[in-house]
Amino acid sequence: MRTLAATAAALTALLTVLAGTTGTAAAAGPTPLAPADLTGSVAVTGISLSWRQPAGGPAVASFRVYEGGAVVRRTATTSAPMQYLGVNTTHTYTVTAVSSNGVESPPSAPFTGTTWTLGMAPQCDEPAPLTVFDVTSSALSVRWSVGRASPQLALTVNGRDYGIVPGTSLRVGGLTPDTAYTIALRRANCDPRTAPVGYATTRTLPGATNATAAPRNLATTARTDRSVGLTWPAPSDGSYVHQYAVYDGAYRVATTWTPSATVTGLFHGTVHRFTVAALDVAGNESEHSPVLSLSTAACPVLPPSPSRVTATAVTASTLRLDWTLESTAGSYTVLDGDSAVATVTDPGAVLTGLAPASPHSLRVVGSLPGCPDTPASAPLTVTTLPGPTDRPVAPLGFRVAQPTVVNTYDADVPLSWTPLPGLAYRLYDGATVVGTYPGNAVTLRTRGAERHQYRLTAVNANGDESPPTAPVDVITPFLVAP
Structure with a gap:
């Protein structure tokens, strides 16, 4: 039996010790733009989320994925595989962007998906909702949602076949002004006679036609975890080009006077699908170059370390440790001094079998898949409660x-x-x-x-x-x- 003094000590010692940022103070600084185009590819056991961070506003350091008002994932890139969700379960997610000062954006529009069971795969008529936007006299943008079926989608514009289009958006240039266009998506692995799974019509604006040939041989010059360098040859036929526009999918990310550009403001380990169009003086777009798909460097140069570390003395033998990491880790290692005492897959660990009234200097290291580990969190000292010294052996x-x-x-x-x-x-x-x-x-x-x-x-x-x-x-x- 515990003594009265020990019981009183237990009641008064059940305190939380904080290390790093607490998150309770209001952060100062401008608010980031909300993430856009949140979509998901739904499979048997999970939903792979992806989104786009619009250009402009303060620099974004990380993102938070919410479900039901609670943060369920933190990541420093624009995707999040939500795994092992259970079959036939429905989930609605939103995403916010977080600046380096800790200021959080408004949430994105929600995405809802339901995991499915093998043998119940959607058929070739599974919809891929399609949206046409940013229509000019010479170009239009298209975006779509992959949904649950095969992501292999083939795009046609007024019957012109653009083949299998990677990603979830594309910019199409070189169009005729004041002309009606029909845009259709079909599952590439299904009968071509099957009805389109995405369909829309639009009309280009009045204006002039851009007769410049499409740029070719788009190539990369350098890649970091935050930027991509691009280059392409100038026209060999002497055609005049006023400027070039660089697109990532359906979105313009750079405009340049010369046949090269560096696209910045990206995130590590993200796939990008670049095209380039030649612009005339009025801004009309030529046909676009073929798509160049590439990714930024997989590993962040400056990975975050675990923060907001809290430790609670639960009993004379047990400590509870919690933390956050503004990135996606495959696992976490808890260090007591320099000794690893626990390895877990999610933020949070329980340390048991400890001596009573014993101090522990705890740090947490995150393991980033395929990359070096994160720096360790700041050390946190916590002491177990007083009590008997006997401990059972591990089962x-x-x-x-x-x-x-x-x-x-x-x-x-x-x-x-x-x-x-x-x-x-x-x-x-x-x-x-x-x-x-x-x-x-x-x-x-x-x-x-x-x-x-x-x-x-x-x-x-x-x-x-x-x-x-x-x-x-x-x-x-x-x-x-x-």
Whole structure:
């Protein structure tokens, strides 16, 4: 039994220690523009989100993905794979941009998607909603949503075949003024006689025709994590070009007097689809060059470090640690001094089996997929609560049996371990307590196509925990529909 003094100490010592930015103070500075064109490619177990950050406004350092008013992902690039969402689940997301001063933009327009089950793949008539905008006398822009079916989409404009168009937007130039145009998208892997999955009509404005030939041989000169250099030959037939316009998909990103440009304000690991048009004095566009698809450097030169680190002394044996990272990490390592004491896949960790009233200097390092690790967070010192010194040993034999599908969308996950007398067993999924159990087994009902990382600790009569078992990773199965 705990003494009265120990109980009082526990009540008064349950404090949160902060390291880094708390996020409670109002940030100063101009507000970034809201992200635009949020769309998603929906698959069996997840939704891959992507968006565009408009040019202008203060520089953007990172983005936050929201679902139901809560931040569910932070990233320093313009895409976010939302994985292991569970089959047949509906999700609505918005995205905000965050400046280097911490000022957050208004949210983007929402995107809603529903994951689907294998065997129920959309057919060739799955819609790809199409929008035509920024129409001039000589050009128009088109954007579309990929949806759930194959992203291989073929574009035609007044019957002219532009072939399979990468990405989700394109600028088309060299059009005839004051002319009606029909724009259609078809699934490239389906019967060409199938009705278009995206369709629109528009009319170009009155004006002059640009007779300059389309630029050719667009190439890259240099790439960083934030910029791309482009070059192309000047016309060899002596045609006069007033200026050149560089487009990334449907959006103009640079205008230049010479046949080269450097496009800045990009984000690491992002794919861009550049075309170039020659402009006459009136600004009319020639036909565009063929698309040049390339990506910025995969790794950020200055990766962020974990921040807003908080630690709570839960008991005499347990600490709870939370943090944020304004980027996408594959995993996180928690250091106590220079020793790694936990590796987790999501922000947040529980450290158990610690000595009572013991100080710990904690730091967090993020692992960026395919890139060097982030710098470590600032060190944070936290002390466990006072209490008894005895600790159970870590459970033995912790294992998961083969999960079984129980209906169209759910699965059972059987977990078991070797019990010892007088102990209970606490199950964690990441940093979340699933439950505390007597005996030697539990079966969890979960949604199919979810990912879980389970750890088990032993708990004695004082409530003190053992060190955890090694993690057991589970991706729950799901029913394959006929």
